Amino acid sequence: MSKKKFKDDNIYKVRRVLVGLGFILIVFVLYKLIGGIILIFRPDDTNTVSADSSNRVVNNQEIEFYENPIQEVIYEKTKKIYKDTSKREDYYNKAVNLRSKAMGRADQQSKDEKVVYLTFDDGPSNKITPQILDVLKKYDVKATFFVIGELAEKNPEYIKRIHNEGHAIANHTYSHDYDYIYSGVDHMLDDINKLDELIEEIIGEEFVGKIFRFPGGSFGEKKEPYREALDELNYIYYDWNSVNGDAEGQKIAASKLVSRFNDTTGAYNTIIALMHDSNTKQTTVEALPTIIEGLQAKGYEFKTLGEV
Numbered sequence: 001m002s003k004k005k006f007k008d009d010n011i012y013k014v015r016r017v018l019v020g021l022g023f024i025l026i027v028f029v030l031y032k033l034i035g036g037i038i039l040i041f042r043p044d045d046t047n048t049v050s051a052d053s054s055n056r057v058v059n060n061q062e063i064e065f066y067e068n069p070i071q072e073v074i075y076e077k078t079k080k081i082y083k084d085t086s087k088r089e090d091y092y093n094k095a096v097n098l099r100s101k102a103m104g105r106a107d108q109q110s111k112d113e114k115v116v117y118l119t120f121d122d123g124p125s126n127k128i129t130p131q132i133l134d135v136l137k138k139y140d141v142k143a144t145f146f147v148i149g150e151l152a153e154k155n156p157e158y159i160k161r162i163h164n165e166g167h168a169i170a171n172h173t174y175s176h177d178y179d180y181i182y183s184g185v186d187h188m189l190d191d192i193n194k195l196d197e198l199i200e201e202i203i204g205e206e207f208v209g210k211i212f213r214f215p216g217g218s219f220g221e222k223k224e225p226y227r228e229a230l231d232e233l234n235y236i237y238y239d240w241n242s243v244n245g246d247a248e249g250q251k252i253a254a255s256k257l258v259s260r261f262n263d264t265t266g267a268y269n270t271i272i273a274l275m276h277d278s279n280t281k282q283t284t285v286e287a288l289p290t291i292i293e294g295l296q297a298k299g300y301e302f303k304t305l306g307e308v
């Protein structure tokens, strides 16, 4: 074989590889384009979506989802934490396993019935909490209050009222101080314990406890030891799958809170709605009747996280 022929052969091989790669690239781009078009035209009708299942890619493998708000939330968080898809699967599976006990009961109901868990964080406030309680009473619906220690100490009468009117009281840490509680599992457990004891002092042995919400949510790699510790202690912790957006700014108009709530509830059969009853959230009170009426019109049953 002459030197020139050998060289030509190599050029030919390189060209063949380049043509092959170009072809793969074109197929990939077409695949993505078609995927995008299908997404754009996907029907946004609640009836079809609730009966639908969708597939999501984790670690290049498809994982089948039924309409399940919790897995949905975990998946979205996983995507944010890990840009690299190959690392997602392990975290996703771990998160789902850790959460299965916490969320299993809520999940089971999601396929058969429409349930909403209204939750109010960061209270009780002597200004906002009584107004929230009045609205709930007017509509005869129950909610869950994730209270914090300093305010429970200041406003024990509202802890009692929440409890006496049939709502659930749950733990959102004593201090709600991120620097302290997330600087060691022991700190967080002490803080939770301190608040459990305080609530029990206020409402007595009827307080069941063990229902918890992480300040800022339970997600993220850093919180893994915290999740595991709570799991061992049989605490059930809940995040949320819908918001009214009252933590996304100051004095947001009630109409905006309602539309944010409607945008985030989508087609969920089980809704865990995050709202706040801290001192500055007057518009949360104003938006609440419309939110409740909307949910009632859609046939949702209102439950507390203590009774799932």
Ligand SMILES: [Zn+2]
Pocket: 121, 122, 172, 176, 215, 216
């Ligand atoms: Zn909070």
